[in-house]
Amino acid sequence: MNTLQRLATACMLCITTHATAQAANVTVVISGLGGSEEYSEKFNQYATTIADATRKIALTPTDVMLLRGDASKKEILIALFDAIATRTDIDKFSAFFIGHGSFDGRAYKFNIPGPDITGEELAELLNKIQSKQQLVVASTSASGALLDIIDTGNQSTGQRILITATKNGREKTAVLFPEFMVEALEGATADTDKNESISAAEIFEYANRAVESHYETEKLLAPEHARLKGEAAEGFEITRYGNLLSSQDQIPQELISTRETLANQLSILRSRKEDIDEDEYFDTLQDLMLKLADIQRQIDDSSK
Amino acid sequence: MLLDSTTGNIVLKLARLAAASVLLCIPLNTLAEEYDPNRDDQLLACDRVYDRGNIDQAIGCYTPLKSSDSLSIAAEATWALGDTNKANELFRLAVQAQPRNPHLRARWGRLFLSTHQPSQAAPLFQEALQLDPNLLHAKTGLAAALLSQPGAEARKLLAEISIEHPDDVETLLMLARLELETRNLDQADQLLDRALTSAESQSISPLDIYALKASADMLRDVEDSEWTKKALQISPAYGDVFFVASHYHLINYRYREAVEVLRKAVEVQETHWSAHSQLGINLLRLNDIAGAKKHLEIAYRGDPYDTATVNTLKLLDTLDEFKDLDTTAVFRLPGDSDDSTVPVVMRLHRDEAKYLSPYVEELTLKAVKTFSERYDFALAEPLIVELFPNHDDFAVRTVSTPGVGLLGVTFGYLLAMDSPSGRAPGEFHWGSTLWHELAHVFTIEKSDHRMPRWFTEGVSVYEEWTTGPLRGRHIPVDVLQAISENKLLPVKDLDSGFVRPTYPNQVTVSYMQAGLICEMISEFWGHNKLTEMLVEFDKRKDTTEAVRTVLGISTTELDRNLKQYIELNFGKVISEFDNWRELLSSMHTAVQSDQWATVVALANQANEIYPEYVGNGTTYLALHEAYESNGNVDRAVEVLETWFDYGGYQPDMLHQLAHRLRDQGRTDRATEVLESINWVSPNNIDLHERLGKDYLNRGDNQAAIREFQSLLGLNPHDKSDVYLNLAYAYKNLNDKKRAKRNVLQALELAPFFREAQDLLVELTGDSS
Incomplete structure (x- = not known):
């Protein structure tokens, strides 16, 4: 059995998993209190863009919920999360918090109309959700404080990824991170693996670099340092573009499955790179990539 | 540091050799004791024992003096035995007890000189001279401290001292060192001969003079100097006769020769810490990292206060x-x-x-x-x-x-x-x-x-x-x-x-x-x-x-x-220098107040005098700003090009120029400008990405490969694109193997990258 065959065997489970994965993909985007017209406008615009982007991969448009203005009040948030918590069909759940956060040395608070919601309260709401995977993006000042509050370990609710715009609660100035995160969702630039799908890892990487580069260019000390915590951010899809998006209904599922299988075989091969002779590694990679190129061509043909 | 019988001679020599050079470019400070006309007789007796090379006997001589009722004698003995911290404390107490005693302050200053701290020593000599403006020992100490600084002050002071005290041995030695540094060997010899006569008449040890005589011989390429032999006859462990000479090799870039001489210094005097330190530093200059480490560690064990040793050991860690x-x-x-x-x-x-x-x-x-x-x-x-x-x-x-x-x-x-x-x-x-x-x-x-x-x-x-x-x-x-x-x-x-x-x-x-x-x-x-x-x-x-x-x-x-x-x-700019500088100054004042017509007029006048000037405050950047402000983009680009052609290299302006040239469709010229940034500020992702693509487009595949490889070293956001471009460049060079490897590296990162997939199919001939 050559390396490619071994990879194919190792990936049987991946095919099965994917073949049954037709569950819901639910997203909640919350735009907090702006405090000024400028910020309110920006936060609403970011939140809208995120909601629009995530809607592209939702089974139904109603699986994406955008809360802004008075709709982001604490009691409404609690009611919404309680309602979502009753669902058992959720595969992936995402929550985006856009706005200002504060940290007084003890408690993180997300600024919303009426009483603010604390980090602990947010964690409680998120823990209620039953999904295989969760993504929490806290794109606010001081959001790093959540790194100690929102658990990314083994959840009863599934695997969780947490992205914060700052590294701790002490980074309190208004953050640039959401601006670049939104930019990442709008085009192909953030899609470094060029699969026409933008993952949580890719938006984080793009926005993080853009923030760093901004402060470097301006010759300023960076007041924000984003963090990503949790496993499998690479595989957590947030939005799509290109053929994959425009023709997703026309592409035979079998091709999509085969493409996923090959991608998974590649992941396994890459993880074994250090253990394989270099030439053998690239020979195997070549075989795999030629197969993938062929499938890709069939996908492209089917969408014409 | 406590003295015991096993470490005694080590610390003793540390103190006695404490006048070792601090830095390569600094002449040796002087051995203090011999040139102190007020030195206590008890200490002098011990000095003489040491000068004859009787180390153990010298320890036995200095040791009881540590407990002297006289704080200054105790300080001197403690210093001679190597405990410079304790000696410092004793000098402090002695000066507190006798604040009007200039000699004590001068001696305390000498202690700082001996521990490589001339900037701490100088104020003490100055205080001593305030108390007694004629105190020769303080004047010479101050001259020695000033020799470690750039400028002509030390030389001026030495000239003054030599007029007042033409036979002062220490002054003659310092002057001779200065002459040796500039290879005025005859003048150095004359000074050293005078020093020898004077030392003899005052019963001063001639060892330091011999060391400089040997240095002059070395500069004349005399292999076996008689002065080295004479010095070693008096004191067989007198490592300074080699150590002093090594300085003159070093300032003449003769590191290999310096190392050989320094090896001799530590051979005759294995506890010459400064020689070990310099040996280590210079072995490092010859790329002998292990040898350097060995001698620097020995030096550090003997003299942990030598900053050159400490700094270089730290550097070795960073290597x-x-x-x-x-x-x-x-x-x-x-x-x-x-x-x-x-x-x-x-x-x-x-x-x-x-x-x-x-x-x-x-x-x-x-x-x-x-x-x-x-x-x-x-x-x-x-x-x-x-x-x-x-x-x-x-x-x-x-x-x-x-x-x-x-x-x-x-x-x-x-x-x-x-x-x-x-x-x-x-x-x-x-x-x-x-x-x-x-x-x-x-x-x-x-x-x-x-x-x-x-x-x-x-x-x-x-x-x-x-x-x-x-x-x-x-x-x-x-x-x-x-x-x-x-x-x-x-x-x-x-x-x-x-x-x-x-x-x-x-x-x-x-x-x-x-x-x-x-x-x-x-x-x-x-x-x-x-x-x-x-x-x-x-x-x-x-x-x-x-x-x-x-x-x-x-x-x-x-x-x-x-x-x-x-x-x-440069005739024009030299003869009109004041006018030219005035024009530049007025031009910059006009820039501050946005008087662009004035800026242009003044800059043009300045350029008539010295058009090649592209250094700080150059006219060209001001002219560029003036034309940009007036919306005259073409003229703005023109002056930037002139600035670039004369050798201007400010990276942000070069980026701006390249951008403008590209806007004008002058891609080749833009590439030339961008290429020049590599030699100023290559740590820039956009620069290599742009240049790589430019070179690829115009078929300069080797240059493109250089740019893309450099770009990968800067960890760009999208590496797969860079690997693909490398693959194209190698393909253009008919290097199919490297082309394939790079396209696979692109696909390894971005498996769904269609352009890379197409190239892989093309390179493998697989059209299935």
């Missing part, structure tokens, strides 16, 4: 973060029909090795090829090129102390310099610095390290101007001012402008003067005369002899020629 990248330089000597090769090691910090190495390699290989031919010299050993991203590490590598303003230094076959990331973008043109240092390798090695300082610097500056990556003379305003004020030195004394500058910017002035002399020699007599002069220096000829033999004129005539050459090239 673990560096990668050695090997390559081979190809060259051909004039008249040879075949190429030869020499190994090159690029020692770069691991964080920047990948993006920087393509440029370091390109320039180094080009320099070896160029200079081998121009100077008819084949490198006989591997060339080592070190670039330090941390300027203080480079400074320690260079002079064993952080905070110096150097950019690069060459020790022979090893050169070290700041890496481009070691300074703010645009602060220096690293390509020119590397070119300058590489030229040194050839002048130093061809002359067997015998050329005078002015000549090696002059050739390097001249090569920077004529063959380096940044063409054109770059002469700072203050140098023009010095020229206009007739501050240039006669060529035969030009080395002193580097070694013992007497005014703040004299080193820079001397660099430029040396560069102009070499340029003039090349222009008036022909480039080969520079090579011939190196041959003369190798034959141990000095400047006067070499100039006469090769150029057939005296150095005085050469000086006259230089004056004419400067008149020819």
Whole structure:
């Protein structure tokens, strides 16, 4: 059995998993209190863009919920999360918090109309959700404080990824991170693996670099340092573009499955790179990539 | 530090040798005891025992004096036995007890001199002189402290002392050292002879005089100096006779020879910590890292206060973060029909090795090829090129102390310099610095390290101007001012402008003067005369002899020629210097208040006087701003191009120029401008991405590969795109194997990258 065959065997489970994965993909985007017209406008615009982007991969448009203005009040948030918590069909759940956060040395608070919601309260709401995977993006000042509050370990609710715009609660100035995160969702630039799908890892990487580069260019000390915590951010899809998006209904599922299988075989091969002779590694990679190129061509043909 | 019978002689010698040189470029401070006319008789008796080399007996002599009722005697004995901390405390108490005693303060100052702290010593000497303006011991101490600083103060003070006290041995010794540094051997000998007579009449130990006599012999290439033998006859463990001499090898770039002499110093006196330290530092300059470490550790164990030792040991730890990248330089000597090769090691910090190495390699290989031919010299050993991203590490590598303003230094076959990331973008043109240092390798090695300082610097500056990556003379305003004020030195004394500058910017002035002399020699007599002069220096000829033999004129005539050459090239700006500077100043005032018409008028007037000036405050950037403000983009681009052509290299302005040129559709010119940024500020992702694509588009695949490889070293956001471009470049070069490997690396990162998939299919011929 050559390396490619071994990879194919190792990936049987991946095919099965994917073949049954037709569950819901639910997203909640919350735009907090702006405090000024400028910020309110920006936060609403970011939140809208995120909601629009995530809607592209939702089974139904109603699986994406955008809360802004008075709709982001604490009691409404609690009611919404309680309602979502009753669902058992959720595969992936995402929550985006856009706005200002504060940290007084003890408690993180997300600024919303009426009483603010604390980090602990947010964690409680998120823990209620039953999904295989969760993504929490806290794109606010001081959001790093959540790194100690929102658990990314083994959840009863599934695997969780947490992205914060700052590294701790002490980074309190208004953050640039959401601006670049939104930019990442709008085009192909953030899609470094060029699969026409933008993952949580890719938006984080793009926005993080853009923030760093901004402060470097301006010759300023960076007041924000984003963090990503949790496993499998690479595989957590947030939005799509290109053929994959425009023709997703026309592409035979079998091709999509085969493409996923090959991608998974590649992941396994890459993880074994250090253990394989270099030439053998690239020979195997070549075989795999030629197969993938062929499938890709069939996908492209089917969408014409 | 406690004294016991096993460590006694070690600490004793530490104290007795405490006057060791602090830095390479600093002359030795003096051994204090012998020149203290008020030294207590009990201490003098012990000194004499030590001078005869009876170490154990000397310990036995000093030890009881530690408990003397006299705080000053106790301090001196404690110091002699090596416990400088305790001695410092005792001096402090002694000065508190007798605040009006100038001698005590002078002695305390000497303790600081002995522990490598001249800046702490100087105020104590000054306090002593306030109490007694005639105290010779304080005056000479102050002169010794001032010798560690740039400027002419020490020399001035020594001149004053020598008038008042013409027979003072210590003063004569310091003056002799200064003469030796500038190779005025006859004058040094005369001073030392006077010192010998004086020492004899005052029963002062002649050991220090012998050491300098031996140094003068060494500078005359006398193999076995009688003075060394005489010194060792008196005191067989007198390591200073070698250690002092090593200093003169070092300031003449003769590191290999210095190492040999320093080995002798530690051989006769294994507890000569300063010699161990210098031996370690100089072994490092010869790339013997293990040997360096060994001697530096010995030095540290014996004298943990020597900052040079401590700094260099710390540097050795950081060398673990560096990668050695090997390559081979190809060259051909004039008249040879075949190429030869020499190994090159690029020692770069691991964080920047990948993006920087393509440029370091390109320039180094080009320099070896160029200079081998121009100077008819084949490198006989591997060339080592070190670039330090941390300027203080480079400074320690260079002079064993952080905070110096150097950019690069060459020790022979090893050169070290700041890496481009070691300074703010645009602060220096690293390509020119590397070119300058590489030229040194050839002048130093061809002359067997015998050329005078002015000549090696002059050739390097001249090569920077004529063959380096940044063409054109770059002469700072203050140098023009010095020229206009007739501050240039006669060529035969030009080395002193580097070694013992007497005014703040004299080193820079001397660099430029040396560069102009070499340029003039090349222009008036022909480039080969520079090579011939190196041959003369190798034959141990000095400047006067070499100039006469090769150029057939005296150095005085050469000086006259230089004056004419400067008149020819800079006559206008020199004669109108004040007016030119006033125009620049008024122009900048007009810039501040947005008076753009005035800016243009003043800048144009200034450019009529000196159009080549692109240094600080250049007219061209002001003109650019003026035209931009008026919306005259074409003129703005034009003046930036002129600035670029004269050698302007501010990276942000170059980026702006390239951008504008691209807007005008002048892609090739834009590429030329962008390429120049690589030699100033290569740490820029956009630069390599743009340049790589430009080169790929115009079919310069090798240059494209260099750019994309460098880009990968900067960890760009989308590496798959870079690998794909590399694959295209290799494909264009018909290197299918590398093309395939790179396209696979692209796909490894971005498996769904259609363009890469297509190229892979094309390269493998798989169309299934």
